[in-house]
Amino acid sequence: MSSNPPAQSPAGARPAVDGPRPAAPAVSPPPPATVTCTIDGKPYTFPRGTLIVNAVRQVGHPIPYYCYHQKLAPVGACRVCMVSVLGAPLTRPGMGPIVTTGCTTPVFEGLEIETMSEAAKLARKQVLQFLLINHPLDCPVCDKGGECDLQDFTLGYGPGVSEFAERKILRRKADDLGPFLVLDQERCILCQRCVRYENEVTGEQNLVLKERGDRTVIDTGRGEPYSGYFSGNNTELCPVGALTSRTYRFKARPWDVRPVATVCQGCAVGCNATVNLRGDRIVRLLLRDNPQTDGGWLCDRGRYGFGHTTAPARLDRPLIKRNGELVAASWEDAVSAAAAGLRQGAAVLGGGRLTDEEALLLSQLVRVGLKTNDVDWRVGYQTFAAPEAVGMQGAQIGDIDGADLVLLCDTSLLEEAPVVEIRLRRSAGRNTSVIDLGPVRNFRHGPSRRIACAPEDLPARIAALTPDFQAAKSPLIVWDGRGGEALAEAIRGLGARVLVPAEFNNARGAEIAGLVPDALPGYHRLDEAAVFSKAWGAAVPSATGRHTQAILAATGGDVQALYLVGANPLRTFPDGALAAAALDRVGFLVVQDLFLTEAAHRADVVLPALGPLEKEGHVTNMSGVRQAVRRIVSGPSGAKADGEIFRLLAAALGATLADVPAEVASEPVRLRLPAGSASTPPGEGLRLIVRPALFAGGGTAAHDPNFDPVRGGTVVRLHPEDAAELQLAEGDAVHLQSGGTALRAVVSKDGGVARGYAVLAAHVAGVQGLGPRVRVAPARAEVTVG
Amino acid sequence: MAALERVWALGRGLGTTFGYLFKPRTTVDYPEKERPVAERFRGLHILDRHDDGLEKCVGCELCQAACPAHCITVEAAENAPDAPTSPGERYAWRYEIDLLRCIFCGFCEEACPTGAIQLTPRHDLIGFRRSEFEVDKRWLTVPDPRRATAAGPAASGGAGERAPGGPIAG
Ligand code: SF4
Ligand code: SF4
Ligand code: SF4
Ligand code: SF4
Ligand code: FES
Secondary structure: OOOOOOOOOOOOOOOOOOOOOOOOOOOOOOOOOEEEEEEOOEEEEEEOOOEHHHHHHHOOOOOOOOOOOOOOOOOOOOOOOEEEEEOOOOOOOOOOOEEEEOOOOEOOOOOEEEOOOHHHHHHHHHHHHHHOOOOOOOHHHOOOOOOOHHHHHHHHHOOOOOOOOOOOOOOOOOEEOOOOEEEOHHHOOOOOHHHHHHHHHOOOOOEEEEOOHHHOEEEEOOOOOOOOOOOHHHHHHOOOOOEEEOOOOOOOOHHHOEEEEEEOOOOOOOOEEEEEEEOOEEEEEEEOOOOOOOOOOOOHHHHHOOHHHHOOOEOOOOEEEEOOEEEEOOHHHHHHHHHHHHOOOEEEEEOOOOOHHHHHHHHHHHHHHOOOOOEEOOOOOOOOOOHHHHOOEEOOOOHHHHOOEEEEEOOOHHHHOHHHHHHHHHHHOOOOEEEEEOOEOOOOOOOOEEEOOOHHHHHHHHHOOHHHHHHOOOEEEEEOOOOOHHHHHHHHHHOOEEEOOOOOOOHHHHHHOOOEOOEEOOOEOHHHHHHHHHHHOOOOOOOOOOOHHHHHHOEOOOEOEEEEEOOOHHHHOOOHHHHHHHHHHOOEEEEEEOEOOHHHHOOOEEEEEOOHHHOOEEEEOOOOOEEEEOOOOOOOOOOEOHHHHHHHHHHHOOOOOOOOOOOOOOOOOOOOOOOOOOOOOOOOOEEEEEEOOOOOOOOOHHHOHHHHHHHOOOEEEEOHHHHHHOOOOOOOEEEEEEOOEEEEEEEEEOOOEOOOEEEEEOOOOOOOOOOOEEEEEEHHHHOOOO | OHHHHHHHHHHHHHHHHHHHHHOOOOOOOOOOOOOOOOOOOOOOEEEOEOOOOOEOOOOOOHHHHHOOOOOEEEEEEEOEOOEOOOOOOEEEEEEEEEOOOOOOOOHHHHHOOOOOEEEOOOOOOEOOOHHHHEEOHHHHEOOOHHHHHHHOHHHHOOOOOOOOOOOEOO
């Protein structure tokens, strides 16, 4: 990967300026928007402010550069972009051309640039010689070899031999900075791209310059491990092999990989990426800029979350429960067993991880195959996916850039839509004011107004923000859909656009496809069942179905069979006790998933499905952008794409799946939201709240071997004073007790947690089984003698 | 007349053949005897080692990139710091050459930054199955001098041994 983005279209032609000239203003006229200068003897016109380095690249002349990067502010650190320039004010009349850095000098009227003058060539040659004084020249073992700017520019502009015979300074090599990042200080050319990225883009300042002069090195601040969700972008910014990826280490060379465009399905942002394949194995993911979604960055979960494609734990054959044991079975047997069991009183949960097309197939399968509307994708905390579906105005991810007021309503963009948080950090540093509302501080890398409050107080606190919202020109609300109708009503009252990070990557696609109990595909009313019946050639039930809570409560009663599609309510459903009881009670359980989850262990039939990188289709991101995904790897040979499984099941149930009717003339339905609890849970102990954590759970991340180093144990976050009262120190093992259940966890002190709360990561085994209040006891007290 | 001419031609032809009985031989009794090859003859490959027994190959894949026949496959891995296979961070855990595709151009040898892959004068490329010509590290790597002195070359699985998947070595 060359870290230098390709030059834009040639700018030789001046952009047409239409319309009459505006009337002469009273003040002095603004300078013209374009300037004309010559590059290697030919005149070109550029927008004012264009840097020489970009101007030269745009006209297709070569120019080396290391520290300059289009996504970062220019700094002029490496001095390799030298060109000869002539023209006032850089040179005085009568003076000859001077050599200067192209990345810090904008073009101006009458400037003459020479890229290949003898003086410029000599300057570059000497700079390159200096850059290599202490470089180890270990290209054969370096991961960057073959796509390294230091190799390329030294070959193109550098000297053949070095005049330096002194001993090189030795530094740290092959140093694991964090779980994903490897640093080789000897190869670093101190261009500071990484340092500037950590300053300007993430604001986390994980990487800094240390020492002075020829001892200067890149390191983490105090030598601690790199901690952050955006480390991988450094490996693409670094023009040399100083910062490389742990997962890609020595896996391939740029000439033996095949690039394929893809869309990350790690969360609902839908960042664009390029997969690199060596043979049929994914070796790495690279940036593929899309200003609409990712804004040119990936998070580490997206970049490194491909290990599940080859994980040994992947299911690769259907399983049927015989005498209490899950045993391998053929697809025919498994499908007919599943169909037989689902024929009577079945309900379906899940679907937030399917493609749009598959979700639609499942929606049909439920209606015409299982003859019910008991279907719900919402198997976690999120109560809706599309703001429009609950009477709010939706926002685009890019709207964050122009918003002057952003309300984070008990929602962490960092954990739920990481790359969007980067946008918010950048605009929070400029002219966006951020209000961080809820029991936990969610916005920690930028200025914000923090309002701590209990979850049930959110509606009142939001209503109190009305004046701020009335004063704001383009306000925005970020809410992950946790809570209920009361909160939704308060948010509607503010009248701002709403951005909803989703708990499941294609929640929005599932909702549009009608995987909800109160709407047909396209948010059509159940009254339109007749239209759909005609299009699908089978009767579509028109009675409103039940939502997840009601379905789980009715298992063992008239819900006799349950079909979990990529869902594991035991880990995701807030009322874990209900989910566990429901799965125990239900007469027949079919689980369709990639891994043998806790729910799959209890299943009567397990159907192995293909993962997100293993099938074709479209996915809809959190702001409704539909993007195509392709089959990049084949996945386990015994697994099938979800859509294919739905077709097999439909055939076994005697139904056929057809296309959706194009025209249905009804107003879209507004989804019902649960009421949400309005009172503080009674009882003793700390109040337990469960909040998403990037690497903790999720469909594939929970089982991805690439994330083993970051998953760690269960961590409970406490306010430092609460921890002090309980006499707990950082890292202490504790038992969280609630009712009859207990969970072992490790204490982490966090000043961002309001007092009286204990915060656990969502989608982690055992967490959902705890009640609303927990008693925190040191684990050593549990050790009884005898 | 014509018949006589034919007999004459036959006799002359046989005469040429007969004449060779008294000339020095140009063939040798291969494989019992071998003709010396030119000093820079490019024959079968070896993967060399350093004197301390570490493999010279660092798994850089340059030979694979240089090979015009695309018959080399290299996959690298990270050395265990306490028991390295090669000097430095990286070694080739997989190194395969499809000798039936190889054109013995020597580009791999030329590309190699460590002098690991070398073309030797050996040219006895014999086998009964195609798979026998797809040789891997066990066949290519020369014996480890440290282990060879201790247990003899056979124990080291070096070049010359008929490893599974390798052609008969001369
Ligand atoms: S580590 Fe890479 S990006 Fe950072 S200063 Fe060094 S060469 Fe530049
Ligand atoms: S933010 Fe979401 S979509 Fe983007 S790279 Fe990360 S996990 Fe993937
Ligand atoms: S000798 Fe030539 S063809 Fe044979 S492996 Fe080496 S580079 Fe390839
Ligand atoms: S044989 Fe030489 S060129 Fe080939 S991978 Fe090994 S070190 Fe690199
Ligand atoms: S690119 Fe201009 S000084 Fe580094």
